[in-house]
Amino acid sequence: xxxxxxxxxxxxxxxxxxxxxxxxxxxxxxxxxxxxxxxxxxxxxxxxxxxxxxxxxxxxxxxxxxxxxxxxxxxxxxxxxxxxxxxxxxxxxxxxxxxxxxxxxxxxxxxxxxxxxxxxxxxxxxxxxxxxxxxxxxxxxxxxxxxxxxxxxxxxxxxxxxxxxxxxxxxxxxxxxxxxxxxxxxxxxxxxxxxxxxxxxxxxxxxxxxxxxxxxxxxxxxxxxxxxxxxxxxxxxxxxxxxxxxxxxxxxxxxxxxxxxxxxxxxxxxxxxxxxxxxxxxxxxxxxxxxxxxxxxxxxxxxxxxxxxxxxxxxxxxxxxxxxxxxxxxxxxxxxxxxxxxxxxxxxxxxxxxxxxxxxxxxxxxxxxxxxxxxxxxxxxxxxxxxxxxxxxxxxxxxxxxxxxxxxxxxxxxxxxxxxxxxxxxxxxxxxxxxxxxxxxxxxxxxxxxxxxxxxxxxxxxxxxxxxxxxxxxxxxxxxxxxxxxxxxxxxxxxxxxxxxxxxxxxxxxxx
Numbered sequence: 407x408x409x410x411x412x413x414x415x416x417x418x419x420x421x422x423x424x425x426x427x428x429x430x431x432x433x434x435x436x437x438x439x440x441x442x443x444x445x446x447x448x449x450x451x452x453x454x455x456x457x458x459x460x461x462x463x464x465x466x467x468x469x470x471x472x473x474x475x476x477x478x479x480x481x482x483x484x485x486x487x488x489x490x491x492x493x494x495x496x497x498x499x500x501x502x503x504x505x506x507x508x509x510x511x512x513x514x515x516x517x518x519x520x521x522x523x524x525x526x527x528x529x530x531x532x533x534x535x536x537x538x539x540x541x542x543x544x545x546x547x548x549x550x551x552x553x554x555x556x557x558x559x560x561x562x563x564x565x566x567x568x569x570x571x572x573x574x575x576x577x578x579x580x581x582x583x584x585x586x587x588x589x590x591x592x593x594x595x596x597x598x599x600x601x602x603x604x605x606x607x608x609x610x611x612x613x614x615x616x617x618x619x620x621x622x623x624x625x626x627x628x629x630x631x632x633x634x635x636x637x638x639x640x641x642x643x644x645x646x647x648x649x650x651x652x653x654x655x656x657x658x659x660x661x662x663x664x665x666x667x668x669x670x671x672x673x674x675x676x677x678x679x680x681x682x683x684x685x686x687x688x689x690x691x692x693x694x695x696x697x698x699x700x701x702x703x704x705x706x707x708x709x710x711x712x713x714x715x716x717x718x719x720x721x722x723x724x725x726x727x728x729x730x731x732x733x734x735x736x737x738x739x740x741x742x743x744x745x746x747x748x749x750x751x752x753x754x755x756x757x758x759x760x761x762x763x764x765x766x767x768x769x770x771x772x773x774x775x776x777x778x779x780x781x782x783x784x785x786x787x788x789x790x791x792x793x794x795x796x797x798x799x800x801x802x803x804x805x806x807x808x809x810x811x812x813x814x815x816x817x818x819x820x821x822x823x824x825x826x827x828x829x830x831x832x833x834x835x836x837x838x839x840x841x842x843x844x845x846x847x848x849x850x851x852x853x854x855x856x857x858x859x860x861x862x863x864x865x866x867x868x869x870x871x872x873x874x875x876x877x878x879x880x881x882x883x884x885x886x887x888x889x890x891x892x893x894x895x896x897x898x899x900x901x902x903x904x905x906x907x908x909x910x911x912x913x914x915x916x917x918x
Contacts, residue, residue: 409495409502411488412509412538414529415478418743419657419698421525421532423509425474426485428492433468440473442480443695449483453490455516460566465497479740481695484523487512487542490565491572501573507539508572512562519564522546522667527653527660530554540580542568546667548581550660553653553670555585583670589649595674596642598635601814605801609636612796612908614818617643618825619887620841621880622729622751622791624714626910627798628768629761633754636798637710640752641675642815644708645826651706654746658705662698676707678749682716686724692736696743701728704749714753715783722788725751729791732844748844751792755784766799781911790876793843793884795910825890842887854882860902867906881905 408429414421438447454464471489473480488510495502511529513521526547531554533541540558543551548561560578562568570576600610609625609632616623617640625633647655656672659665680689680700691699701709711717728734732748757763758777763770770777789795826841832853833839839846845853856864868878885897885905894901 407496407498409492409505411492411495411505413485413488413511414509414525414532415480416525416528416661417478417741418745419528419654419661421528422475422478423532423536424478424480424485426488426492427472427474428489428496429470430465430493430496431468431470434466436469438471438473440471440476440480441478442473442485443482445483446473446480446485449486449489449514452483452486452514452516453493456486456514456518456565457490457494459516460518460564460569462494462499462569463497465493467497469493469496482524483513483521484511484525486514487520487565487568490514491568494569500569504572504574508560509533509538509541510568512542512544512565512568514565517564518566520544520562520568524663525661526551526665527553527657530557530559531657533557542571542578547665549583549668549670550656550665552581552583553585553588553656585671586649588671589652589673591673596815598639599642599815600639600818601811603632603636603639603812604808605812606632606636606798609796609798610813610818612794613640614643614822615884615887615891615908616640616750616752616794617645617818618822618841618891619793619829619884620750620843621793621884621887622753622843623794623796624753624755624789624792624911625796625798626755626757628756628763628765628800631798631800633798634710634712637708637712637752637754638677639815640750641677641708643818643822644675644750645819645823647673647675647706655706658698658702658745662703664703676704677710678704678707679710679712682711682713684717684721686718686721689721690724690728690736691734691745696736696738696741698745699734701725701747701749702734702745705746706748707750709749709751711751711753714755715780719783719785723785726787726791732838753792756780764797764799786874787876789911790874790880793880794908796908797910821891824893825887828890828893842883842890845883845886850879850883854879854886854897856882856885856897856902859899860897863899863902863906871906871909873909877909881909884908 411426413424415424494500522544530551534557542560545561552559559581561581571578678700689700728747734745734747736743758772758780760771762768763777829841885901888901889897
């Protein structure tokens with residue numbers, strides 16, 4: 407008897423429907439074809455044990471299973487459940503009438519219970535796209551998949567429960583999630599707030615500008631000056647995610663297996679902070695079985711690189727292209743996978759090996775030239791792509807002892823949202839451009855046009871600081887954001903002076 411069940415394969419952050427054809431005939435053998443990897447081939451042992459423990463017999467005949475399309479590699483243990491269901495149905499141990507209405511995915515334990523899988527959300531989206539009635543998944547993945555409307559999502563604890571449901575002998579309550587209500591409820595769940603930060607008003611101002619324009623930032627200061635504390639609070643002043651951005655971000659985390667069973671939708675902007683020992687593959691993505699890297703997990707959010715000079719140079723250099731293109735392409739001999747990577751880069755570093763260069767009270771102990779050598783661990787092209795260079799100085803005791811709370815994130819966020827609305831209106835006819843940092847050259851010429859006074863100021867800055875053409879563009883983009891925060895239609899010398907002031911590392915005397 408020939409039976410078909412349906413599953414999904416993950417490709418990038420989307421899914422492809424897989425048809426699993428199971429034939430049980432005369433003879434004694436087991437053949438699995440359709441480009442399965444070792445984890446799929448090992449499913450025979452898990453299925454054998456799970457069915458025996460659940461009270462079903464193993465067909466003692468010739469079994470042939472084809473996973474189509476045969477030219478797409480099938481990876482992982484998530485095919486255990488559809489393979490087992492197809493095997494039982496082909497052996498006439500269960501009904502087959504409902505099998506063409508559902509996508510079925512799940513990893514089996516030896517006792518028949520179901521373990522969570524990766525990529526439940528893109529699988530559910532693909533199932534709705536192809537007009538399946540529903541999708542059957544492990545219970546831990548049900549809430550994640552249930553944010554897809556117009557699709558019945560059934561979360562099961564074990565294979566026996568799935569068989570009973572498909573036979574019509576028992577029911578499984580479908581998981582229902584009100585996507586918009588869930589999204590609205592989670593929008594403001596931020597652990598950190600700028601109200602907790604004492605002093606550092608100039609740093610807060612710089613981070614507000616960065617948030618308003620989507621600009622990259624580097625914080626330079628001695629140990630204990632508050633660089634990490636400030637960076638962790640940046641997501642709390644970024645504009646809230648749109649529902650479309652939230653779904654895309656959730657898809658990436660779903661494919662990477664980063665979703666908690668209680669999560670359904672990622673409604674706050676991600677904050678990723680990989681350790682400086684991270685490899686280039688872990689940061690960008692890839693591997694034998696391509697997976698999203700840290701920069702894709704930070705999509706629509708913040709990628710924080712603490713102790714920037716301690717990262718391997720090869721790791722930092724792979725950031726350059728994704729920062730410009732806002733996507734990552736992983737190429738292999740037989741496939742190419744693309745992951746989105748529109749992130750804000752926030753980096754932090756000590757000014758020198760000992761950490762106390764330019765400290766107001768502690769003397770730097772580094773040898774001559776050590777400061778410059780330390781900074782040279784970061785390439786010029788990468789620094790050029792960072793719009794704001796901010797010096798963070800330690801606070802005196804009087805400021806730390808101050809009991810008055812600072813300006814809360816909610817207030818700063820409203821100003822950021824107002825500036826972003828100006829930018830959204832400005833770029834509404836340009837697909838994929840949402841903020842000033844993403845301007846292309848055509849838009850740059852149109853919206854960063856400056857008068858003679860500003861041109862003279864920029865000429866003086868370029869001559870004195872030795873700025874590159876890319877740094878010139880980025881200063882004007884930052885100035886455009888400062889003007890937007892004030893609601894000004896044109897860039898003035900005041901806006902431009904502040905933007906130039908945020909290029910600390912371009913100063914000739916830095917590190918000398």
